[in-house]
Amino acid sequence: MVELAESRFIKLQEELPRLFNRWIEKKSANPRWVMVIDLTRCVGCYSCQASCKMENGVPYEYFRTHVEVIERGTYPNVRRVFLPRLCNHCDNPSCVPVCPVGATYKREDGIVVVDYERCIGCGYCVQACPYGARYSNPETGTVDKCDYCLHKLSDGEVPACVSNCMGGARIFGDVNDPESPVSKVLSSKAVATLKPETGNDPRVYYVGLEEATKIGPGEAIVINPKVGGVIRT
């Protein structure tokens, strides 16, 4: 039984990029890449976190994407909510205008990228990002962050975190294509973005975000692999 499930899962994993490839061929001329994370489907398995690290060679203790765990309530009425985080590829990003050398910019297709050849590693963009989405990579001397696995995307594949998401919580695609999976989710479900008050116009959407962010004092504890330890609200 387990073997059967495993083999089906592996098949699905192999099939996904091919399906995406076929869909990408029909994609609109001007793609606009967007991610939706359905928190009601996230099981907190950390596959996205681990696969991203492997795919992009992210050093130990650093993350391009990570999963925060929010434990709510008091025993016996407790509940865990998982909040996967990554760069929001904001439409009005704080990280872009502050870069002294123009090494970080937003592409036409909506992806905010870093030019690793030009970046001097000053860290200003890391400080400016209100989402803590960037880190200074000690191995390369530049900053780094999620780029939706640009190398995979140009090969017609989805980002590693999407293809490895066992709960199907990460949905990725071209928002300009009404047939794309993201467009369908965006038109059928209520979505929200993280900290909209920053004015950054984040472009990673969440389904069921309220439960993860509307927490009063003393109502929950947070476990974040980037911070370490357990933080009480």
Next chain:
Amino acid sequence: MTEILWGSLITVYPFFSGIAAGAYIVSILPVLFKREELKEFSLLALLIAWATLITAPIPLVFHLGSPWRAGNIFIFPQSTSPMALFGYLWIIFLIISTTTIIIYNWFSNTAWFRSTVTALSVIGIVISILFSGYVGFIFGSTKSKELWYTPIVPISFVLSAIVSGAALVGLLYILIWRISRLRIDIQALNSLRKIIWWTLLLDVVFVSSEFIVKTYHPAAVWRPLSELFFRHLGLSYLGIQLIIGGIIPLIVLLFKKSISSPSIMSLMSILILAGVFAYRWNLIIGGQLVIEASPYVYTTISYVVGLLGEGGILWITSIFLVWAFLLSLALVIFPRWKVEVKLHD
């Protein structure tokens, strides 16, 4: 990863750039505002500004992840970035101060001497204010950090720059004049005392009002900040920055008598310099000690400076030694500061 990104090296940079700007402003007061009594140490102030200006970028460059690409800031400057201003302001400031020093040392008998120095000083005062203010703007415009994001920061950076520059000029004036067995001009020192006092008063008022306003922030924001102010930065913020480097010098320097003993003036200058350094430290390090564990859930972390390694005490000491060497060199290769004193006597 709970290490902070901008560590002790970055705190040294605004300290130095502030002193450079402040000392420069003191040096041009006789030219622009006819404060003749300040001529006594205006050339010394200019040399202090010059040596400090050259030292200032050292910690910055060492802190970069890719220091070998530092030149990109000149090649690809992005106009929207306050940090991109650095390269240009620094170069212009360096050219102006070096040219002024050369003119004072070797062309003071020429017909164009006065008009050229005045013109350079007019540009220089604007550049020096921008140079100290832009650093504050880097922090003041960063909305992701609760402690940084305030319009007060650029203003208080300019004010504390003037205070620290003037305090260092006063301290070194007393020290060098004593070593050189020259007579200390009490009138000049009194004038400097007044400049320091008024600027320090404004600075303390701005910084304290900022603190008071923060106590009225929503509880979720104030909670980690209070932990920061009273636990992590207790000594350096309330102790060194506000009391030792602010309130005590304000009380002592209020009285003209304080300069009758150069030792008291020297001590006050040291306290003020410690206070300004603490200000840079508290703002830069402190701002990064509050971290967001999840949206709207804040916590604080600690920061300890090591002895060795990047940003360790040894590094910081070495940068100060480089500065001392450059200043000594400047005093030797640009000897006019002594002649100017004798002429004045």
